[in-house]
Amino acid sequence: MQIKEILRKDRLWQAAFLLLTPFTAVWLMQLAYGTNPFAMAFPVLLANALCVALLFWLLCALVGRIAPCTIAVHIAAGAWGAANFYVNSFRGTPVQPWDFSALATAADVAGNYHLFLTWQIGLAIALAAALVIFLHPQRRKARLRLTGRRGIPLRLACLAAGLACLLFLLPTEKLGVKTDVWDPTGAYRQWGCLAVFLRNTEFLEVEVPENYSPETVDEILDETEPAQPAEVSVEKPNIIAIMNESWADFESYGNLSLSESVIDYVQSLDNTIFGHAYTSVFGAGTSASEFEFLTGNSMAFLPSGSIPYQQYVLGPTASLASILKAQGYDTLAFHPGERNSWQRDRAYPHLGFDTFKCGEDMDVPQTMEHGYVSDQSDFEQLIWEFEHKEEGKPLFLFNVTIQSHGSYTDPAYQAEVTITDEPGKYPMAEQYLTLANKTDQAFRTLVEYFQNQEEPTIILMFGDHQPSVEQGFLDKAYGVTQDQMTMEQYMGKYQVPYVIWANYPLPEEGPEVTSLNFLSLYLLRYAGIPFTGYQDYLWQLQQTLPALTFVGYVDADGEAHSHLETNDYTGLIREYQCVQYNNLFGGKERRSAAFDP
Numbered sequence: 025m026q027i028k029e030i031l032r033k034d035r036l037w038q039a040a041f042l043l044l045t046p047f048t049a050v051w052l053m054q055l056a057y058g059t060n061p062f063a064m065a066f067p068v069l070l071a072n073a074l075c076v077a078l079l080f081w082l083l084c085a086l087v088g089r090i091a092p093c094t095i096a097v098h099i100a101a102g103a104w105g106a107a108n109f110y111v112n113s114f115r116g117t118p119v120q121p122w123d124f125s126a127l128a129t130a131a132d133v134a135g136n137y138h139l140f141l142t143w144q145i146g147l148a149i150a151l152a153a154a155l156v157i158f159l160h161p162q163r164r165k166a167r168l169r170l171t172g173r174r175g176i177p178l179r180l181a182c183l184a185a186g187l188a189c190l191l192f193l194l195p196t197e198k199l200g201v202k203t204d205v206w207d208p209t210g211a212y213r214q215w216g217c218l219a220v221f222l223r224n225t226e227f228l229e230v231e232v233p234e235n236y237s238p239e240t241v242d243e244i245l246d247e248t249e250p251a252q253p254a255e256v257s258v259e260k261p262n263i264i265a266i267m268n269e270s271w272a273d274f275e276s277y278g279n280l281s282l283s284e285s286v287i288d289y290v291q292s293l294d295n296t297i298f299g300h301a302y303t304s305v306f307g308a309g310t311s312a313s314e315f316e317f318l319t320g321n322s323m324a325f326l327p328s329g330s331i332p333y334q335q336y337v338l339g340p341t342a343s344l345a346s347i348l349k350a351q352g353y354d355t356l357a358f359h360p361g362e363r364n365s366w367q368r369d370r371a372y373p374h375l376g377f378d379t380f381k382c383g384e385d386m387d388v389p390q391t392m393e394h395g396y397v398s399d400q401s402d403f404e405q406l407i408w409e410f411e412h413k414e415e416g417k418p419l420f421l422f423n424v425t426i427q428s429h430g431s432y433t434d435p436a437y438q439a440e441v442t443i444t445d446e447p448g449k450y451p452m453a454e455q456y457l458t459l460a461n462k463t464d465q466a467f468r469t470l471v472e473y474f475q476n477q478e479e480p481t482i483i484l485m486f487g488d489h490q491p492s493v494e495q496g497f498l499d500k501a502y503g504v505t506q507d508q509m510t511m512e513q514y515m516g517k518y519q520v521p522y523v524i525w526a527n528y529p530l531p532e533e534g535p536e537v538t539s540l541n542f543l544s545l546y547l548l549r550y551a552g553i554p555f556t557g558y559q560d561y562l563w564q565l566q567q568t569l570p571a572l573t574f575v576g577y578v579d580a581d582g583e584a585h586s587h588l589e590t591n592d593y594t595g596l597i598r599e600y601q602c603v604q605y606n607n608l609f610g611g612k613e614r615r616s617a618a619f620d621p
Contacts, residue, residue, distance in 0.1 A: 038090060038178065041090050041091075041094055042081070042084065042090065042182065045076075045080055045093075045094050045097060045098070046073035046074070046076040046077040046080055046097075047069065047073045048098065049073075049076045049080070049097050049098050049100075049101035049102075050064075050069060050072040050073050050076055050101065050216065050218070052098055052101050052102045052105070052148050052151060052152065053072070053101040053102060053104055053105035053216075053217055053218065054105060054213075054216065054217065055102075055105065055144050055147060055148050055151075056101075056102045056103075056104075056105030056106040056109060056144060056145050056148040057105040057106070057108050057109050057118075057144075057212065057213070057217050058109050058142060058144050058145075059213045064214075064215075064216065065200060067200040068200050068201055068214075068215050068216055068219070069216070071200070071201045071215075071216065071219045072201075072216035072217075072218050072219045074189045075189075075216075075218045075219055075222060076097060076101060076218065077185070077186065077189050078186055078189035079097065079100075079186075080093060080094075080097045080186075081182040081183070081185045081186035081189070082182070082183065082186035082187075083096070083097070084179070084182045085179045085180070085182035085183035085186065088179060091159045094155070094159065095152075095155060095156055095159060098152050098155055099152055101218075102148045102149070102152055104217060104218065105148070105217055106145050106148070107119060108212060108217050109142070109144075109145065110139060112209050112212075113492075114430055114431050114492060117208045117209060117306075117307060117308065117329075118208055118209060118212045118217065119221065120208065120221070120224055120328075120329040121221065121224050121225045121329075138431065138433045138434075138435075200215070201215045201216065201219040201220060201223055202215055202220075202223075203215075203220055203223050203224055203226075203328075208220075208224075208329075224328065224329075229327065230325075230326060230327060230336075230605075230608075230609065232605065233325070233598060233601045233602045233605050234598065235598070235602070236601075236602045236605055236606075238606060238610065238613040238615065240602055241602055241603055241606045241610075241615055242615065244561070244599045244602065244603055245557055245558075245561060245603065245615065245618050248557065248560050248561045248564055249560070249564060250555070250560050251549075251555050251559075251560050251563040251564070253549070253552070253554065254531040254532055254549050254550065254552070255531050256528075256531050256550065256551065256552035257528055257529055257531075258480035258528045258552065259552060260351065260352065260353070260418040260551070260552070260553075261418065261479070261480035261481055261482050261526065261528065261551050261552075262410065262413075262418055262419045262420075262421075262479055262480065262481040262482070263348065263353070263418070263419070263420045263421070263481075263482055263484075263547065263551055264406060264419075264421045264423065264481065264482070264483045264484070265317070265344070265420075265421070265422050265423070265483075265484045265485075265544075265547060266403075266406075266423045266424075266425065266483070266484065266485040266486070267310075267313060267314060267317065267422075267423070267424045267425070267485075267486060267487075267488050268399070268425045268428070268463055268485055268486065268487055268488070269310065269424070269425045269426050269427060269428045269429050269487075269488060270428040270429065270430065270456070270487065270488065270489060270490065270491040271428065271460065271463060271485070271486070271487030271488070271520060271521060272460070272487055272489075272490040272491060272519075272520055272521070273287055273300065273487075273519075273520070273521040274457075274501040275287060276300065276519075276521070277501050277502055277503060277516065278503075279500060279501055279502070279503040280443065280500065280501055281443065281444045281445050282441055282442070282443060282444065282457065283441055283442045283443075283444055283447075284441055284461065286441055286457050286460040286461040286463075286464055287460070287464055287521065288464065289464045289465070289467065289468050290464055290467060290485075290521070290523045293471065293523070293525055295525065295526065295529060295530055296523060296524065296525045296530075297523070297524040297525075297530060297533065297534030297546075297550075298521070298522070298523045298524075299521070299522055299534055299535055299536045299537060299538065300519050300520065300521055300522065300536065300537055300538075301486055301487075301519070301520055301521075301522045301537075301538045301539055301540050301543050301571070302515060302518050302519055302520075302537070302538075302539040302540070302571045302573045302575070302578070303316075303487070303488065303489050303518050303519075303520055303539070303540055303573060304316060304322070304323035304324065304518065304540075304573040304574035304575060305323070305488075305489045305518070305574075306489055306490055306492070306517055306518055307430070307489060307490065307491065307492030308430075308489070308492070309329070309488075309489060310366065310424065310488045310489070311331060311332065311333045311366035311368070311371075312330075312331070312332065313488035313489060313540055314333075314366075314424065314488070315332040315333065315337070316539070316540040316541040316573075317344070317486070317540045317541070317543055317544050318343040318344045318345065318375055318422070318544065319341065319342065319343050319344075319375075319541075319607075320541050320542070320544065320545070320558060320559060320562050321541060321604050321607065321608065322539075322541045322572055322573065322574070322600070322604065323573065323574040324572060324573060324574045324577075324587065324597075324601075325600070325601045325604050325605065326574075328574070331366065333366050333367050333368065333370075333371035334366065334367050334371075336608055336609075337371045337374050337375065338374070339374055340374055340376075341374050341375055341376075341608075342376075342556070342558070342607070342619040342620050342621070343375040343376055344420070344422070344544050344547075344548070345357070345372075345375050345376035345377045345420065345422065346375065346376030346620070346621055347376075347548070347553070347556060347559075347621045348376075348418075348420040348553065349376045349378070349420075349621075350621035351418075351553055351621070352417065352418065353417075353418045353419065353420040354378055354379075354413060354414060354417055354418070354419050354420065355376055355377045355378045355379070355420045355422075356377065356378065356379045356380075356381070356409060356419065356420070356421050356422070357372045357377045357379070357380045357381070357421075357422045357423075357424075358380075358381045358382075358402075358405060358406070358409070358421065358422070358423045358424075359380075359381075359382055359383075359423070359424040359425075359426065360382065360383040360386060360390070360396075360397035360401070360402050360405070360425070360426050361382060361383055361396075361397070361424075361426045362382060362383065363380070363382040363384070368380065369382075377422070381405075383397055383426075386401070386405050387405065387408050387412075388401060388404045388405050388408050389401065393427045393428075393437075393459060393462060394432070394434045394437040394455065394459065395434065396426045396427050396428075396429050397426055397427065398427050398462065398466070399425050399427045399428075399462060399463045399466035399467075400462070400465075400466040400469065402423065402425050402426075402427065402466070403466050403467070403469060403470040404469075406421060406423060406470065407470070407473055409421055410474075410477075410481075424488075425463075427459060427462065427463065428456065428459040428460060428463065428491065430491060430492055431452070431492075432451075432452040432453070432455040432456045432459075432491065432493060433451075433452060433455075434455065437455055437458075438458075439451065439454035439455050439457070439458045440458045440461065441454060441457040441458045441460075441461050442454050442457075443457075443497075443500075446500075449496075450493065450494045450496060450497040450500075452493040452494050452497070453493040453494055453497035456491045456493055467485060467523075470483065471483070471525055474527050475527055477527060480526070480527060480528045481526065481527050482524065482525070482526040482528075482547070482550055482551050483524070483525050483526070484522065484523070484524050484543070484547045485522065485523050486520060486521065486522035486523075486540070486543060487520030487521060487522070488520070489518070489520065490517060490518070490519075490520065498517075502516060502517070510584075511576060511584040511585065511586055512583070512584040514575070514576075514584075515573075515575055515576050515578070515584045517575075518573060518575050522538075522543060524546065524547065524550060526550065530550055531549075531550060532550075534546055534550075535570060537570055537571055537578060537582070538566065538570055538571055539570075539571035539572055539573050539577075540573075541562070541572065541573075542562060542566045542570070542571070542572075545559055545562060545563050545566070556618065556619060556620070556621055557617065557618035557619070558603070558607065558618050558619045561603060561618075565596065565600060567580070568580055568593070568596060569593060569596065569597070572597070572600070577593070577597070579593060607619050
């Protein structure tokens, strides 16, 4: 009788831990992420628990010891929640499935981010430690073993239950789990860090556009009118395109009072076009902005958060570099960071660059700003490349800077630009603004150098995305909190400045608003370089839709729209999607004559 009673108690312990562990692990995960775990709807909690149970029950079946499996799963769940919290704090979005293809890039910059302890993460650590202590006594360990002949049926049940979880995991939307590509932070908070992450894997595959066919692409391109060229007074000028890390224009919203302007020199230049362009990323995702600018393709038609350099640019790909190379230009890419970041070392040759230089290849002395190569040194390298280029041959130089890369939490870096009405309240933002001011000063050096050169040269500088700084500062800059934003205000989060300057007369005024996939058209136009058929198509399209990004688009009247709308522009956008799909994924049916120079 006593033995049966003991066995009964053991079964109760085992059942309790096997059934409750997936739920308590999810609770710990959401706590570490910084949200209220009790706020989750039960179906959503169940969906995340099934994700955990899949691993936990299979692990118990394999190991046969519930106690260490319980500890391991709780620690892993808490670590996953904390990892998402920190990644979201540093770049503005939590961990996404495609981030695992960019681990090398993340490792390159990880040393410049500083971890900090929140009370939620501290509590999660304390609870995990308490669990370890609670399960340590030998009596409890013995009760939670699935060993011997008596444990075999339960181990088999764990194996079957773990495999059965797959039936519920794959259609997690049935349990109320949703994704939100515009607000992944909120999605992880509302529907769970693990279940939403798994649902996001659905976006890893590029869907064939509705009504797509190569013949449809032919019809679209046949209806395109060739763009009328601008009257440019020079032939084949040197072209320098600078994508400046996290360069933003927070002053344009009109809500900030700064101790000094951080963009005043750029705005004071003569013979200059200054405006704003919309990007498809916020806080991170530099290579997506590069891809849009260089190719004219839009992230709007690619999976959320995908990394084109690593997923799609796997062979020769038409770009600004290949077009200029066909026009007789030397094509050089320069980034003062690591060579393999975003796999640029593999992507750039496919895009048509003859040469790629990184930080270790620099020919000028390096000065640093908060741990990264300064824009001053970066621009001095551009001057060095100009002075050492082949005489009489035009140069196309594409430069991606790194000075203003996050994070902005270096305690040793002294902020020189402050927010006058609330100095010191937003240290990350003030550190960023100081860096932006140094960019403005460095650009002066570059322009003043080329003002004194005889060879015609045109320079474009634009931002890749806005920085991830304190949300309170962003709310102050935008003049509205994110939950109160209109579509137009929301797109403002994805707005960056651009400036085009030349040491010869620019032929015409430029756009006040554009997007990165259209911006290179203006650079070619002002350099007098003829368009390809695809660029003629894009030029015609942007007359109606001046800006189009992953986030949304702006029509010729300046009204912002979401891609969720169905309106008079929906047909045009679907045509763009078809043409782009043929360009990237058309294979043997790709209409090369329209895309390639």
